[in-house]
Amino acid sequence: MYNVYAVREDFPVLKEVVYLDSTATTQTPIPAVEAMVEYFYRYAGNHGRGAHRLARETTNHYEDARETVARFLNADPSKTVFTKNTTEGINLVATSYPWEAGDHIVTTMLEHHSNLLPWLRLQKKGVNVTVVSPDRKGIIDPQMIENALTDRTKLIAITQVSNVFGSIQNINRITKIARRNGAKTLIDGAQSAGHMPVDLKDLECDFFATAGHKGLLGPQGTGVLYIRQPDVLESASVGGGTVSDVSGLSYTLEPSPACFEAGTPNIPGVIGLGRAVEYVEKIGVSEIEKHEAKLSGEAAKRLSELEHVEVYGPENRAGIVPFNVKGLHAHDVALILDQTRKICVRSGHHCAIPITRFLEVDSTVRASFALYNTEEEVDILVNAVNA
Numbered sequence: 001m002y003n004v005y006a007v008r009e010d011f012p013v014l015k016e017v018v019y020l021d022s023t024a025t026t027q028t029p030i031p032a033v034e035a036m037v038e039y040f041y042r043y044a045g046n047h048g049r050g051a052h053r054l055a056r057e058t059t060n061h062y063e064d065a066r067e068t069v070a071r072f073l074n075a076d077p078s079k080t081v082f083t084k085n086t087t088e089g090i091n092l093v094a095t096s097y098p099w100e101a102g103d104h105i106v107t108t109m110l111e112h113h114s115n116l117l118p119w120l121r122l123q124k125k126g127v128n129v130t131v132v133s134p135d136r137k138g139i140i141d142p143q144m145i146e147n148a149l150t151d152r153t154k155l156i157a158i159t160q161v162s163n164v165f166g167s168i169q170n171i172n173r174i175t176k177i178a179r180r181n182g183a184k185t186l187i188d189g190a191q192s193a194g195h196m197p198v199d200l201k202d203l204e205c206d207f208f209a210t211a212g213h214k215g216l217l218g219p220q221g222t223g224v225l226y227i228r229q230p231d232v233l234e235s236a237s238v239g240g241g242t243v244s245d246v247s248g249l250s251y252t253l254e255p256s257p258a259c260f261e262a263g264t265p266n267i268p269g270v271i272g273l274g275r276a277v278e279y280v281e282k283i284g285v286s287e288i289e290k291h292e293a294k295l296s297g298e299a300a301k302r303l304s305e306l307e308h309v310e311v312y313g314p315e316n317r318a319g320i321v322p323f324n325v326k327g328l329h330a331h332d333v334a335l336i337l338d339q340t341r342k343i344c345v346r347s348g349h350h351c352a353i354p355i356t357r358f359l360e361v362d363s364t365v366r367a368s369f370a371l372y373n374t375e376e377e378v379d380i381l382v383n384a385v386n387a
Contacts, residue, residue, distance in 0.1 A: 065274025
């Protein structure tokens with residue numbers, strides 16, 4: 001197990017607050033910040049758009065980051081596309097796939113709005129959508145997914161880890177069901193990548209979208225989309241960097257990933273993301289998974305022992321603990337924790353209104369843990385809630 005106190009030295013803000021909102025965004029370690037600063041100080045140029053030394057060095061660092069992220073996810077770099085966040089990656093698939101009226105999509109009530117609204121919007125094009133419900137602990141039964149399939153099902157879109165419950169879904173079984181029935185799978189990995197081992201060759205999904213600013217510890221404005229068969233999509237966004245030739249009224253697209261990365265990308269952000277992923281690799285994602293599960297398990301257990309607290313989600317969870325304090329609104333709880341103990345938690349519906357309503361509440365308090373949190377911070381949280 002790694003030394004969490006040594007890790008915390010790379011996140012200066014942790015000296016000021018008890019940060020328990022890593023499901024929304026993690027803090028970024030000093031080495032990743034330094035990599036971005038180095039870009040601006042030493043070699044700021046454009047990616048893939050110049051022969052001079054700064055352009056070449058920029059391109060090398062940008063593509064090195066792609067290699068790093070692809071290695072981390074066990075993916076082919078040519079199928080690894082940089083985006084600005086998970087939302088953009090999912091929307092890229094939704095707007096670029098050749099849908100036809102009568103096609104069918106299966107998704108779930110667990111989803112963050114970013115993995116629900118793009119599919120619901122396709123109903124305007126005649127695409128049918130089925131939303132599968134979880135059990136009360138936030139677990140989707142793969143058999144219910146299979147039962148929802150039709151002969152026109154083109155896609156199953158599901159989160160790997162619920163951002164509300166912290167529940168972990170059986171993605172391997174779901175991708176097997178999809179392949180057996182001729183459907184593709186899109187996995188929302190916003191809450192899994194960097195928090196637990198993710199092997200895209202083992203998952204055998206068709207699309208995997210994740211954010212840089214969560215478990216991967218990168219900056220905001222970065223994300224990753226894996227596309228197993230790039231030729232299936234025609235990017236809805238074209239322009240600089242996406243074409244190899246333009247002649248008359250026609251053009252020829254570059255192969256993946258360039259055809260999906262129109263215009264100047266977030267170069268310093270991607271470079272910072274690459275360095276952040278190296279940081280996660282050095283610690284070991286399996287060790288991070290164990291650490292976060294231990295903290296969230298302890299927090300859930302101790303909070304559930306308080307008579308005035310209701311905790312949601314399964315016993316075996318990722319580093320996410322949603323709860324409510326009886327008689328208090330979630331926003332009030334979050335504000336009190338911040339003002340009295342400098343504890344940063346999230347409150348609200350967490351961009352997941354359907355599943356929040358499924359719990360028969362309008363909001364929850366969400367404490368979430370990352371590689372840099374400690375058992376002492378669990379104590380601080382529980383004692384504050386019990387005060």
